[in-house]
Amino acid sequence: MTPSLLRLFVSGDVPTDSTAVRIVFERPLPAWAWLLVVAAAVAVAVWSYRRLQGANRTFSRAVRTVLVALRACAIVLLALLIAGPSARFEKTSVERDRLIVLVDRSRSLAIGDGPGGTTRDQQLRGILRAAQPMLAEVSRGKDIDFIGFSGGAFSLGAAGVREERDPVDPAIGEADGERSDLDAAIRQALARSAGRPVSGIVVLSDGRMTVPIAPETLRLLERDAVKVFPVPLGSDARIGDAAVTATEAPARAFVRDRVPVEVRVERGGVAGGLSVRLVDAATGAELARKPVGDAAEETIVLDAAADAAGPRRWRVELVGEQDGGMRDLVRENDAREIPIEFIDRALRVLYVEGTSRWEYRYFKNLLTREKDVESSIMLLSADRDFAQEGNMPIARLPRTKEEFGRYDLFILGDVPSGFFSPDQLAIMRSEISERGAGLLWIAGERSTPASWESTPLADFFPFRPPLSLEPRTGASVLRPTAVAQRLGVLRLSDDEDGWPEALSGREAAWPRLRYVQAVPRARLKPTAEVLADAEGAGASTMEPTAAVTRMRFGAGEVVFVATDEIWRWRYGQGERYPERFWIPIVRMLARESLARGEDRAELSVEPPRAAPGESVVITLRVADEEMAQQGGATVPVEIVAGDGSAIARVDLVREGARATATVPVERLGAFRAVAQDPAFGRTEAPFEVVRRDDELRRGDTDHPALADLAKRSGGQVVAGDSVGSLAALLPQRAREIDESVLRTLWDTPAALALLLALLGLEWIGRRVLRLV
Numbered sequence: 001m002t003p004s005l006l007r008l009f010v011s012g013d014v015p016t017d018s019t020a021v022r023i024v025f026e027r028p029l030p031a032w033a034w035l036l037v038v039a040a041a042v043a044v045a046v047w048s049y050r051r052l053q054g055a056n057r058t059f060s061r062a063v064r065t066v067l068v069a070l071r072a073c074a075i076v077l078l079a080l081l082i083a084g085p086s087a088r089f090e091k092t093s094v095e096r097d098r099l100i101v102l103v104d105r106s107r108s109l110a111i112g113d114g115p116g117g118t119t120r121d122q123q124l125r126g127i128l129r130a131a132q133p134m135l136a137e138v139s140r141g142k143d144i145d146f147i148g149f150s151g152g153a154f155s156l157g158a159a160g161v162r163e164e165r166d167p168v169d170p171a172i173g174e175a176d177g178e179r180s181d182l183d184a185a186i187r188q189a190l191a192r193s194a195g196r197p198v199s200g201i202v203v204l205s206d207g208r209m210t211v212p213i214a215p216e217t218l219r220l221l222e223r224d225a226v227k228v229f230p231v232p233l234g235s236d237a238r239i240g241d242a243a244v245t246a247t248e249a250p251a252r253a254f255v256r257d258r259v260p261v262e263v264r265v266e267r268g269g270v271a272g273g274l275s276v277r278l279v280d281a282a283t284g285a286e287l288a289r290k291p292v293g294d295a296a297e298e299t300i301v302l303d304a305a306a307d308a309a310g311p312r313r314w315r316v317e318l319v320g321e322q323d324g325g326m327r328d329l330v331r332e333n334d335a336r337e338i339p340i341e342f343i344d345r346a347l348r349v350l351y352v353e354g355t356s357r358w359e360y361r362y363f364k365n366l367l368t369r370e371k372d373v374e375s376s377i378m379l380l381s382a383d384r385d386f387a388q389e390g391n392m393p394i395a396r397l398p399r400t401k402e403e404f405g406r407y408d409l410f411i412l413g414d415v416p417s418g419f420f421s422p423d424q425l426a427i428m429r430s431e432i433s434e435r436g437a438g439l440l441w442i443a444g445e446r447s448t449p450a451s452w453e454s455t456p457l458a459d460f461f462p463f464r465p466p467l468s469l470e471p472r473t474g475a476s477v478l479r480p481t482a483v484a485q486r487l488g489v490l491r492l493s494d495d496e497d498g499w500p501e502a503l504s505g506r507e508a509a510w511p512r513l514r515y516v517q518a519v520p521r522a523r524l525k526p527t528a529e530v531l532a533d534a535e536g537a538g539a540s541t542m543e544p545t546a547a548v549t550r551m552r553f554g555a556g557e558v559v560f561v562a563t564d565e566i567w568r569w570r571y572g573q574g575e576r577y578p579e580r581f582w583i584p585i586v587r588m589l590a591r592e593s594l595a596r597g598e599d600r601a602e603l604s605v606e607p608p609r610a611a612p613g614e615s616v617v618i619t620l621r622v623a624d625e626e627m628a629q630q631g632g633a634t635v636p637v638e639i640v641a642g643d644g645s646a647i648a649r650v651d652l653v654r655e656g657a658r659a660t661a662t663v664p665v666e667r668l669g670a671f672r673a674v675a676q677d678p679a680f681g682r683t684e685a686p687f688e689v690v691r692r693d694d695e696l697r698r699g700d701t702d703h704p705a706l707a708d709l710a711k712r713s714g715g716q717v718v719a720g721d722s723v724g725s726l727a728a729l730l731p732q733r734a735r736e737i738d739e740s741v742l743r744t745l746w747d748t749p750a751a752l753a754l755l756l757a758l759l760g761l762e763w764i765g766r767r768v769l770r771l772v
Contacts, residue, residue, distance in 0.1 A: 015741045018089035024742070026084025041075035042068075067765045074758040081755070085745040092740075097197040097733040098143045100189045102182070103128075104205035104233070106150040109175035111206075111330055113235040113701070120206050120233040120701075121175045123720065127204065127231060128172070131723045138727050141734065142199055145192065149185030150177020153192075178612065180208045182709075183217050186228075190220060197733040200227045200715065202726065206234040207702030218712055227715035227731070230706035231723060240269035241700060242292075242318050243333035244276070249314075251686060252594035255344040256372055257587050258303045260488030261288075263316050266297050269700070273321030278302040281313040281337055292318070303488045309344030313337050337642065337670060339686050346374040347590040348406055351390070352397065353413035354447055355381045359564035360413060363442075364389055366579055373586070376407070380419055399424060404431050408590035414444020414564065417452045425456040432460065433554030438589025441560040443469070443517045449560075460558050462528035462551035463519050469562070475512035475537040476563075478547050479504050484531040489584040490548070492577050503569065503577065510571035512537045517562040519546040527551055534562065548585075557592045559585055603637070603675050605687035612666050616687060618673050620652050620659040635659045640672045640684075647671075665689045 029037070045068040103124065114123035135144060146156040156172055182205065189201065201221075207230075221228065248262040263276050274292035279285060287304035306312055318334040349367060353360045356379060367375040368391060377390035378397060388394060397420065398404045404427050417425070431437045439460055441448060449467040452458055461467060480499050484490040491498030503511045516534045524530070524546060534547035549560045569577035601622045610616050620635055634651040641647050647667070652659035652675070667689060674684040703717075710717050718726055745751060 015089045015091065018091045018741065020090040022088045022090065023745075024086050024088045026086065027082070029083060037079045038072075038076055041072040041079070044075060045069070045071035063765050063769050067762050067769075070758050070762040070765070074755065074762065077751075077755055077758060081746040081751055083746075087743045087745055089741045089743065091738075093737050095197065095735050095737050096141065096143050097199040097735075098145055098193050099138060099199045099730060100193065100201045101144060101146050102153070102185055102189060102201060102203045102205070103146065103148050103156060103172050104150070104180065104182075104203075104208075105148040105173065105175045106177040106180040106208065107175060108180065108206055108208045109233065111234065113239055114233065123233050124204050125172070127233075127720045127723055130721075131726070134724045134727050138730065141732070142730070145189070146172075147185065147189050147192070148172060149180075149182065151179040151181050151184075153185040153188035179210045180205070181211045182209050183211050183213045186213075186217055187220065190224065190226070197735055198224060198226045199730045199733050200229055201713075202718075203228060203230045203706065203709075204233060205230065205706065207232060207704075207706045208700075209702065209705060213705075213709055221713045226713065228710050228713040229715045229718050229726060229729060230710050231718050231720055232701065232703045232706055233720070234701040234703075236701070236703055239700065240267070240271065241330050241333070242266065242268045242270040242274060243330070244316055244318060244336050245297075245333075247316055247336045247338055249338045249340060250591055250594075251339070252341045252343060253306075253591055254347050254372060254587070254594070255309055255342045256305050256307060257342075257347075257591065258305050258488065258584065259340060259591075260486075260588075261302045261304070261314065261316065261338060262486055263300045263302065264297070265292055265300060265318065267292065267295070275319050275321055276300050276302070277317050277319055278304055279315050279317060281315040287314065291321070299486060301486050301488050306340075306342045309342050311339065311341045313339055339670070339672070343594055346372045347408045347587065348392070349373060349375045349409045349411060349586065349590065350398070350404075350407040351375060351377045351411040351413070352415050352419075353377070353379050354415040354419075354444065355379075357414065357444070357564060358567045359442060362567045362570065362575075362578060363582060366575065366582055367586070370583055370586075380415060397424065398427075401427050401430070404428060405435065407431075407437060408593040409438040409440065409586060411440045411442065411586075412448065413442045414446050414448050416447040417455045417457070422456070429456045429460075432556035432558070436555035436557075436592045436594075438556060438592055439553075439558045440585065440589055441558070442564055443560070443562045444564055445471075445515065460551075460553055462525055462549040462558065462560050463523045463546075464525060469517040469519060472516045472518045472534060472536075472545060473542050475514055476516045476534040476542075476547075477504055477511055477513065477537045478532045479535055479544075480532045480548075481530050483529045483550070484548070487531070487550070487588060489588055490532055490581065491584070492580040500577070511569060513563050513565040513568060515563060515565055516545075516547055518542075519549065519560075519562050521546055524549065525551060531559070555592070557589055559589060561585075601675070601677075601683050603673055603683045603685040605673050605685045608686070609688045609690055610665050612668060612689060613664070615662050615664045618650060618652060618661050618663060618685075620675055620683070622658070635675055635677060637661070637673050637675045639663070640674050641667075642670045 048071065049064050049068050109121040109124065110119055112119045114120055118126075138144065147153050148156045182203065186201065190198070243266045244263060245266050246264040250259060253259045261278055265274075265276055267274065275289050276292055277289040278287045280287060288302040290300050290302060292298060292300065302316070304314070315335055315337045351364060351367060353364075360379070364375075364377050367373055367377065368389060374392050375390040376388075376392045376394045378388055378394060382388070398406075410428060410432070420428075432439050441461070443449065449461050449469065452461070453465065453467045458465070458467065480490040485498060492503065493500040502508060505511065513534070518534075521530070528549050528551045530546045530548070531550055532548040533544040535544045536542045545562075547562045549562075551558045551560075566578050566581050569581070601620060604619050604621075606617050606619070618637055620637070633654055635654060637650045637652055638646045639648040639650065648663075650661050650663050650673075652661045670686065670688050672684050672686050674682065676682040707717050716729065718729070
């Protein structure tokens with residue numbers, strides 16, 4: 001039947017590309033029901049004409065038979081129209097299934113543990129080149145969707161021109177992603193193919209995942225019957241990746257000061273001897289070196305000094321002890337640079353003592369003899385004619401903020417608090433908490449710490465009130481803690497632990513301390529750190545107590561020494577043990593004052609370590625309000641990279657003596673914020689942008705994770721040199737789509753015309769017979 005003829009019987013357009021035409025009903029009836037309909041139609045027609053007589057009996061019998069047939073046909077036609085006849089033009093199409101290829105683009109692919117020392121990224125590119133024939137074959141029956149992933153999924157372009165059957169050669173770009181989130185990549189890839197059949201997912205990755213595959217993702221793969229076929233990259237064997245994960249060092253220090261550098265090292269499964277060394281980044285000269293233990297994670301403290309003022313860049317490095325160096329997956333995380341500025345001036349100390357006790361007599365000699373230390377020593381019990389000692393002698397205690405501001409460190413011995421006026425104590429509190437001056441308490445039997453209760457300096461003790469302490473029972477010996485080693489203090493020998501065995505021995509009499517105040521650890525404040533414990537000597541069974549305690553208070557730092565008998569260690573030893581005990585503590589406390597001490601302005605960056613995408617707050621604090629008013633409404637600050645190049649400029653908005661700005665950071669590395677203005681000169685603050693979830697912190701592959709994913713999804717692992725076999729493993733999931741078109745017949749003009757024709761013919765016949 002031609003389309004033009006079909007238009008008479010159907011409503012709407014007639015498809016020209018259908019393969020067949022069928023008649024269907026909206027309300028279909030079985031065959032036996034149609035037989036009943038026909039029989040009923042004939043019966044009704046016969047019954048309706050049975051008694052009717054026409055004028056010509058012979059002629060009327062034949063015509064009446066025709067009229068019966070017409071009425072029966074009209075009834076049957078009406079039943080057909082009620083059943084809802086339609087013409088179904090058959091048409092089907094095939095929906096191709098899709099192959100998803102997930103390509104890892106994270107930074108771990110830069111690791112060179114592939115065959116022949118190639119990087120994982122080079123291995124991946126080689127696999128893709130070798131897979132071109134297979135991919136071209138697959139593309140004849142499937143659509144291929146290339147998706148890159150790191151922290152998320154992103155398109156890598158079309159998989160070739162399907163009509164021309166071109167080989168697939170996606171532009172995969174550089175492997176520079178900061179994370180490996182395969183879980184999110186799978187979910188996003190399935191979302192992109194929603195509603196379409198997925199033949200499988202091919203994953204080219206080293207298995208490094210910062211986020212594990214979630215159970216919900218596995219259920220999603222199971223629901224859609226999608227199999228995963230991983231192609232592992234990199235080495236199956238664990239090579240190990242040692243790393244310097246963090247460093248901490250003072251931003252400023254005195255010239256010739258032994259500066260502690262705290263280095264956190266992760267061995268990362270690397271076998272053999274390892275050492276961490278501190279070198280001068282400019283000259284390459286080694287400044288210090290220490291071995292790394294067998295622990296998985298370790299904190300090592302190195303120390304070194306500079307003999308000239310100015311900025312320095314030190315670098316900590318991991319090195320192997322065996323011949324040939326260290327075999328390590330990622331060399332990038334084996335070193336870190338540390339900027340330190342050295343100030344060439346003597347550190348200034350104010351030492352106030354109550355009586356001429358033995359500790360005073362020897363300690364003040366250490367201060368006056370120490371190079372680079374200028375001391376003012378005040379003995380309050382001395383006669384008026386007594387010449388106060390120190391190379392900066394004073395005749396009275398400081399009274400003004402300017403006089404107290406000359407000192408980097410305050411040392412208070414067994415001094416009654418009543419010797420200081422409330423104003424003097426308030427100034428000292430301000431100098432320590434705001435300017436960053438240090439405070440060293442040396443306990444005594446008479447006044448310290450008992451007499452300092454309810455004074456402005458009472459908060460500067462690292463333990464909770466009451467401040468009155470009982471002495472320990474019996475003799476005691478000191479034993480340093482790991483905190484002291486981390487800070488580079490209480491290293492009285494060159495041994496590995498820095499502590500002479502003789503000082504910890506319980507049998508020898510000369511290192512025993514007869515007077516040590518008992519500071520129970522339960523009374524320590526939450527921010528306090530114990531540098532050394534006091535333990536019972538000889539037969540003493542008294543519990544250990546805190547003997548040397550450190551605490552930060554505002555910008556300053558406080559150390560409390562619970563004994564005044566360090567002088568006893570001179571017995572047969574000279575000054576070496578007392579000097580190594582006191583001088584590093586003095587230098588550590590005085591060093592804090594360099595952060596603000598002589599600057600007319602201070603620049604800070606918080607947090608000092610941020611992640612890409614976060615923001616840092618740069619704050620400038622000017623020394624006084626008058627100086628702050630000399631500038632404009634904003635203060636320009638440059639962001640300087642490690643190579644000295646300025647990469648950005650930020651304007652801090654002034655609010656009195658303070659100016660701030662919030663700056664988003666994206667670029668990784670070590671930077672400095674530098675502010676320069678005629679009103680206050682130049683000031684700077686370092687900060688670092690690091691990855692919170694470092695892609696290279698764990699460089700080893702995780703092929704078992706890929707194998708587990710393949711097993712749980714019903715797929716299988718495919719080796720890189722067997723990638724051509726993938727075509728045979730992929731299931732055929734293409735499906736036929738019914739695109740048939742339905743056109744109704746009951747509401748067409750032809751149906752109405754046919755019904756009217758039957759009824760009209762019957763009416764004409766009745767008129768001819770003149771039926772009554």
